[in-house]
Amino acid sequence: MTNHSAEQASGSGLYQSQRARMIDLLRTRGIRDAQVLKAMSEIPRHLFVPEALASKAYGDHALPIGDMQTISQPYMVARMTELAQVDKDSTVLEIGAGSGYQTAVLSAVAGRVFSIERISDLARSAQKNIRQLGCYNATVKWFDGTIGWSDHAPYDAILVAAGSPEVPEPLVTQLAVGGRLVIPIGDAEHQTLVRIIKTERGVVRENHEACVFVKLIGRYGWPS
Ligand code: SAH
Numbered sequence: 494m495t496n497h498s499a500e501q502a503s504g505s506g507l508y509q510s511q512r513a514r515m516i517d518l519l520r521t522r523g524i525r526d527a528q529v530l531k532a533m534s535e536i537p538r539h540l541f542v543p544e545a546l547a548s549k550a551y552g553d554h555a556l557p558i559g560d561m562q563t564i565s566q567p568y569m570v571a572r573m574t575e576l577a578q579v580d581k582d583s584t585v586l587e588i589g590a591g592s593g594y595q596t597a598v599l600s601a602v603a604g605r606v607f608s609i610e611r612i613s614d615l616a617r618s619a620q621k622n623i624r625q626l627g628c629y630n631a632t633v634k635w636f637d638g639t640i641g642w643s644d645h646a647p648y649d650a651i652l653v654a655a656g657s658p659e660v661p662e663p664l665v666t667q668l669a670v671g672g673r674l675v676i677p678i679g680d681a682e683h684q685t686l687v688r689i690i691k692t693e694r695g696v697v698r699e700n701h702e703a704c705v706f707v708k709l710i711g712r713y714g715w716p717s
Contacts, residue, residue, distance in 0.1 A: 508539055511551035518553055519571050526575040532601035533571060538564075541592040541622055560612045562707055564592040565654055569686075569704060571598075576675045576688050576701065577650035579603040584645060586667065588638030589654035589709065593619030596631050599652065606631035607645050609638035611710060639711035641667040648672055656684040656706040661713030665689060665696060677706045681715070 516534045524530060539550035541564055546556050555563040565573075574595070579585055583603045590596050590610035596619060599606045608631060610616035616635035623631050634642070638653075639661040647669035653661075653676035660676060668674050668691045677684035686701040708715045 508537060508551070512538070515551040515553065515567055519568060522553075522568055524568070524571045524575060526571075528580075528602045529571050529574045529598070532574075532598050533567065536594070536597050536601065536626070538567070538594055540626070541594040541597075558592045558615070560615055562591055562612065562615060564594050565706070569706075570595050572686070572702070573652050573654070573675045574598055574602065576686070577652050577673050579650050583649040584647075586642055586645070586648045586651045586664075587654065588651070588664075589707075590619040590633045591615055591654060593622040593633065595652070595654055596633060597623050597626055597628055600628040600631040603650070604630065605645075607642050607648075608633045609636055609642060611635070611637055637711035639663070639709060639713035643667060650675070653677070653709060654706065655709035655714070656681070656704075657709040657714045660687070660689060661709075661711075663713060665691065677704050681708055 516530055539547040542550050542556050553567050555566045558564050579602050581604050584605045585599050585603045587596055587608040590608040596608045610619055613635045616633050620633040641663040646667035648667055649669055649672050651664050651668055651674045656677040664674055670691055670693055672691050674689040676687055678687045679685055684704050686704050688699045690697045
């Protein structure tokens with residue numbers, strides 16, 4: 494990101510119109526949450542991808558960000574944030590910061606965001622990316638997110654941006670009563686977007702759409 498010009502950072506006309514088209518597409522695909530759409534209409538996604546891919550940043554697809562990882566497809570970022578139902582009073586845990594784009598979106602709609610990334614280079618650049626955009630209510634740390642981050646629990650929402658064979662138990666433990674956990678569950682190639690809602694009497698599990706994410710690797714995810 495260091496090589497991007499100030500003009501790109503402020504969002505030149507070209508990027509602004511591409512972003513507006515992306516928002517129209519998200520609406521067409523069924524995203525309704527006004528706060529999520531507003532955040533995504535303002536955050537410069539092209540600054541979260543390698544410079545050579547900046548012209549592709551507003552297409553509705555994942556893109557490589559190095560270390561064999563990807564920035565999630567805009568629709569999935571929007572859908573997961575919508576399912577997490579956060580507002581300015583929410584404390585949110587994110588697992589899999591990647592580029593930091595989803596972190597920036599969460600930071601715009603939530604109160605506080607704690608994000609974990611297992612690859613140190615990505616954790617560092619995600620933290621740098623969000624700070625450059627002035628997100629001061631979000632922090633990215635480098636460790637295995639499948640164990641959660643107990644220091645700041647309980648969380649009103651937990652969003653996992655990588656696919657897991659099952660729901661990591663520590664994340665359910667660290668969810669507040671009434672809290673939402675949004676996580677892709679399935680095999681390495683195909684998952685279903687699952688929302689867990691914690692209630693006084695246990696958890697309610699909802700299955701949403703099919704999705705494809707990179708693997709959640711860690712103690713309560715995939716072994717490698
Ligand atoms: N929302 C991010 C998506 C990144 S892809 C974006 O839009 O840029 C998923 C990320 O999850 C990868 O960067 C991967 O390294 C990370 N990841 C996988 N397993 C993890 C774990 N156990 N803890 C933290 N991060 C993990």
